Amino acid sequence: MNKLVVTALSTIALLSPAMGEPGDSARGERDFRVCAPCHSLEPDRNMTGPSLAGLWGRKAGSLPSFERYSDALKSSGIIWDDRSLDGWLTDPERMVPDNEMPFKGIKDASDRADLLAFLKEATKPGAAPQRNARAQMGAKGAMMGAMGGMMGGGGDTNLKSLDPARQVKAITYCHDSYRVTTANGKTRHFWDHNLRFMTDSSKGGPESGAPAIMPAGMLGDRAAIIFAAPDEITKMIEQRC
Ligand code: HEC
Numbered sequence: 001m002n003k004l005v006v007t008a009l010s011t012i013a014l015l016s017p018a019m020g021e022p023g024d025s026a027r028g029e030r031d032f033r034v035c036a037p038c039h040s041l042e043p044d045r046n047m048t049g050p051s052l053a054g055l056w057g058r059k060a061g062s063l064p065s066f067e068r069y070s071d072a073l074k075s076s077g078i079i080w081d082d083r084s085l086d087g088w089l090t091d092p093e094r095m096v097p098d099n100e101m102p103f104k105g106i107k108d109a110s111d112r113a114d115l116l117a118f119l120k121e122a123t124k125p126g127a128a129p130q131r132n133a134r135a136q137m138g139a140k141g142a143m144m145g146a147m148g149g150m151m152g153g154g155g156d157t158n159l160k161s162l163d164p165a166r167q168v169k170a171i172t173y174c175h176d177s178y179r180v181t182t183a184n185g186k187t188r189h190f191w192d193h194n195l196r197f198m199t200d201s202s203k204g205g206p207e208s209g210a211p212a213i214m215p216a217g218m219l220g221d222r223a224a225i226i227f228a229a230p231d232e233i234t235k236m237i238e239q240r241c
Contacts, residue, residue, distance in 0.1 A: 025121060028114035031118070072096050073100070091105040159212040168236075191221070201229065206228050211227045211228070
């Protein structure tokens with residue numbers, strides 16, 4: 001067979017659009033910031049979405065420690081590899097109708113290739129932990145940005161070692177308002193629509209009885225109070241005018 005033809009054919013195969021050119025994993029690491037608020041690369045560290053550690057070769061919807069998969073994803077029969085992940089990231093809803101990943105997809109094939117090049121390395125068992133940490137810091141940075149950029153830099157979201165301004169000491173409720181007193185002695189008022197109550201049971205979550213208040217939203221009028229467990233929420237809120 002003509003050597004020239006063989007070379008030409010294999011070049012075409014390499015450049016075929018489905019799997020595209022090899023991606024740039026440095027660019028992919030930056031692109032991962034879109035995913036990182038919902039996905040960790042640490043094994044079994046689940047957030048809104050499941051941890052992506054060990055993704056290649058995994059059956060879709062099968063990580064035992066993640067309990068919020070949609071039935072659609074669990075019964076999709078997909079095995080995650082270069083091709084299926086490219087399809088998923090192009091248009092999740094088209095590939096798995098009724099899945100619960102709130103993400104529209106990435107239309108640009110080279111952006112997907114970059115992201116997959118990064119993910120393939122970063123999700124390998126025992127992938128360099130600094131790399132994971134770095135990607136996650138990016139995510140925390142982005143999340144803090146979304147929370148109103150009031151965190152004073154730093155990606156420190158360990159709610160066990162908090163600035164006194166973030167440590168909630170007392171909450172009172174009257175009509176449509178909350179008053180929140182923090183460990184620095186300051187009290188702030190919130191319209192009851194603007195305060196959210198959450199729990200964080202992870203290692204980085206607050207100490208029992210010591211909830212944290214974090215700014216939320218863009219306008220500076222909203223916040224979230226994060227408790228160690230749900231029963232603390234009503235116990236802590238005193239109804240008093
Ligand atoms: C707003 C949160 C959110 C964002 C942003 C997000 N995801 Fe997801 N992801 C989810 C949720 C929730 C699921 C589970 C969906 C289901 O069960 O239907 C999921 C599922 C997945 C799965 C399947 C995992 C498994 O165990 O089967 C992969 C792969 C994935 N996401 C990759 C990504 C990538 C890559 C990005 C960034 C381009 C991204 N996701 C962005 C929330 C998100």
